[in-house]
Amino acid sequence: MLVLVTYDVSTTTAEGKKRLRKVAQLCQNYGQRVQNSVFECIMNTTQFTALKIALTNVINVEEDSLRFYRISGSNYKNKVEHLGAKASIDLEGPLLF
Amino acid sequence: MLVLVTYDVSTTTAEGKKRLRKVAQLCQNYGQRVQNSVFECIMNTTQFTALKIALTNVINVEEDSLRFYRISGSNYKNKVEHLGAKASIDLEGPLLF
Numbered sequence: 001m002l003v004l005v006t007y008d009v010s011t012t013t014a015e016g017k018k019r020l021r022k023v024a025q026l027c028q029n030y031g032q033r034v035q036n037s038v039f040e041c042i043m044n045t046t047q048f049t050a051l052k053i054a055l056t057n058v059i060n061v062e063e064d065s066l067r068f069y070r071i072s073g074s075n076y077k078n079k080v081e082h083l084g085a086k087a088s089i090d091l092e093g094p095l096l097f
Numbered sequence: 098m099l100v101l102v103t104y105d106v107s108t109t110t111a112e113g114k115k116r117l118r119k120v121a122q123l124c125q126n127y128g129q130r131v132q133n134s135v136f137e138c139i140m141n142t143t144q145f146t147a148l149k150i151a152l153t154n155v156i157n158v159e160e161d162s163l164r165f166y167r168i169s170g171s172n173y174k175n176k177v178e179h180l181g182a183k184a185s186i187d188l189e190g191p192l193l194f
Contacts, residue, residue, distance in 0.1 A: 004166055006103060008132040008183065035105040035162055037134070052180070059181055065132055066180040069101055071168060083149070083163040084156055086105065 002076040003048055003068055005031075005039040005055075010063040022058045023066075026051060035086065099173040100145055100165055102128075102136040102152075107160040119155045120163075123148060132183065 005027050009020040024033065030051055031041030043051065048068075055066055071079055102124050106117040121130065127148055128138030140148065145165075152163055168176055 004101065004103075006101075006132055006135045034164060035103055035134070037132070038103045038164065052178075056180060061181040064181045065183040067131060067135065068178040068180075069166060069168060070176040070178075071166060072176070079167040079169070081149075081165040081167075083153060083165075084158040084161045086162040 001043060001045070001048070002071040002080075003031075003041045003043055003051075004071060005041055005051075006067045006069070007037050007059075008065040009037075009059065016060070016063065019058055019060065019064065023055060023064075026054050026058065034082075040080075098140060098142070098145070099168040099177075100128075100138045100140055100148075101168060102138055102148075103164045103166070104134050104156075105162040106134070106156065113157070113160070116155055116157065116161065120152060120161075123151050123155065131179075137177075 007023055009023055010016045011020055024039075027033070027039035027041060030043050030047060031039050034040050041048075041051070048070075052068065059066060073079075104120055106120055107113045108117055121136075124130070124136035124138060127140050127144060128136050131137050138145075138148070145167075149165065156163060170176075
């Protein structure tokens with residue numbers, strides 16, 4: 001399942017900047033950053049639950065916003081379109097060396 | 098159909114800041130801003146095509162990134178989860194005055 005993780009973390013304080021880095025690091029474990037605060041993660045339900053718990057322990061729920069969009073189905077690639085810079089890689093595509 | 102529009106617009110120049118405002122204005126015509134650079138838009142295919150064309154005419158494809166995620170099906174609300182601040186409104190919910 002593709003899960004899109006989008007977030008706004010308040011970076012007005014040093015503490016907020018630290019939270020921002022931590023949120024990105026956690027998401028990086030499960031997928032790829034496609035925009036500044038958007039990650040595409042390929043995960044199963046158990047991994048998704050684990051990520052949500054980990055993120056909940058990091059953010060400040062009064063200031064920060066996290067959104068998760070489950071884009072289910074094996075054909076999720078057909079549901080994603082990109083225009084402009086920073087094209088993403090196909091997480092399940094062949095690894096070319 | 099719910100279409101998620103996420104974008105990174107380079108704001109290092111005045112021109113970039115202008116593009117950012119224009120992108121947000123265009124998206125605002127079709128839906129709600131749920132995070133700084135994330136819009137949830139309820140549209141049909143024709144509207145989606147029109148929005149993409151309008152956005153393509155605004156962005157700088159070398160610097161800016163636009164991503165569209167089609168979350169189809171009438172049960173799209175079940176596919177969206179939110180944690181923390183800035184909860185979104187239910188675009189198709191009852192209008193309470």
